[in-house]
Amino acid sequence: MLLDPMIKEIKGKKLKIVLTEGHDPRVLEAASKLLAEDLVVPVLIGDVKVIEDLAKEKGWDISGAEMIDVATYDKFDEMVSTMVELRKGKQTAEECAKLLKQTNYFGTLMVKMGMANGLVGGATYSTADTVRPALQLVKTKPGSKSVSSGLVLYKDDESEKYVCGDCAIAIDPTSDELAELGCELAKTARMFGIDPRVAFLSYSTKGSGKGDAVTKVVEAVKKVDEMNVDFEYDGELQFDAAFVPEVGQLKSPGSKVAGHANVFVFPEIQSGNIGYKMVQRLGKFNALGPILQGLNAPINDLSRGCSTRDVYEMCIVTAAQSI
Numbered sequence: 001m002l003l004d005p006m007i008k009e010i011k012g013k014k015l016k017i018v019l020t021e022g023h024d025p026r027v028l029e030a031a032s033k034l035l036a037e038d039l040v041v042p043v044l045i046g047d048v049k050v051i052e053d054l055a056k057e058k059g060w061d062i063s064g065a066e067m068i069d070v071a072t073y074d075k076f077d078e079m080v081s082t083m084v085e086l087r088k089g090k091q092t093a094e095e096c097a098k099l100l101k102q103t104n105y106f107g108t109l110m111v112k113m114g115m116a117n118g119l120v121g122g123a124t125y126s127t128a129d130t131v132r133p134a135l136q137l138v139k140t141k142p143g144s145k146s147v148s149s150g151l152v153l154y155k156d157d158e159s160e161k162y163v164c165g166d167c168a169i170a171i172d173p174t175s176d177e178l179a180e181l182g183c184e185l186a187k188t189a190r191m192f193g194i195d196p197r198v199a200f201l202s203y204s205t206k207g208s209g210k211g212d213a214v215t216k217v218v219e220a221v222k223k224v225d226e227m228n229v230d231f232e233y234d235g236e237l238q239f240d241a242a243f244v245p246e247v248g249q250l251k252s253p254g255s256k257v258a259g260h261a262n263v264f265v266f267p268e269i270q271s272g273n274i275g276y277k278m279v280q281r282l283g284k285f286n287a288l289g290p291i292l293q294g295l296n297a298p299i300n301d302l303s304r305g306c307s308t309r310d311v312y313e314m315c316i317v318t319a320a321q322s323i
Ligand SMILES: CC(C)(COP(=O)(O)OP(=O)(O)OC[C@H]1O[C@@H](n2cnc3c(N)ncnc32)[C@H](O)[C@@H]1OP(=O)(O)O)[C@@H](O)C(=O)NCCC(=O)NCCS
Pocket: 090, 127, 128, 129, 131, 132, 135, 136, 140, 145, 146, 147, 148, 167, 168, 169, 170, 171, 273
């Protein structure tokens, strides 16, 4: 259900999504499912024979997929030149050639060069190794200063749906970056049918606590005040003030967000990463993401513990982001 609007949007459009780990069984099974449902055209990077043999052995039909082996790709030199140009003196041709032998860099450059609509990776690469090529080659979209990520936390029956971030990319965002993060999370929330009410979280509510970490959040909210945004927001708020109506009313009386927030902006990655995992494990929520925000093309990261379903869902989200 969560992905139904996106599925409707992408079905039959033949959007190409690069999968950097073509021979990973979870990736390959997801690719066959996406093909069977005409949702995307997977571009599988890897040794073609290994991919085909595995698909045959498992009985997965991947006949509609594109497959590219970096080792034998005939326009490899052209890609090296493009990367050298993009890196503007930061990396030599030799360094670029070495990096492009890795499927994460190769796949990302394919997206940058318009050979595919988006990329999903990270079934075996770490988050840093999936995201770094995107930061270096695809860069931020016009109007964005930083790349961040959002997560959707939802119950199986979708009776509750929330968005939070950044739990995965920006380690210690500045107040400017936090303000931008709040705006991007609101957009991500809308992609999932959530009308955003954004809470900028802290250990303080409206001046109850002091310190540099609180000041950063207060400054971020002031920046949003200057941005003329089209969503409700409030901060700084403790989580209980953001989420529990009675506490919100008590600690931030009159606020449209306090007690009713559904989008949570964490002040830095540690609280974000710990917080979402507690909700996921203690609260038995599903977590979809991280969904990258602010990039100039849709590129998304999987957890190395991902399932076939995670790969399938992330490909749908990535294709929808590309439209
Ligand atoms: C994303 C991440 C990998 C970038 O780290 P890095 O590669 O060491 O970063 P660098 O500072 O060397 O920057 C690399 C490039 O990305 C750019 N960059 C880094 N962070 C960026 C951001 N948030 N937005 C936009 N650009 C960014 C830099 O400007 C630099 O560009 P350049 O090479 O053209 O000059 C790092 O922020 C990170 O490790 N984040 C946490 C990942 C993680 O472990 N998550 C938890 C598990 S989900």
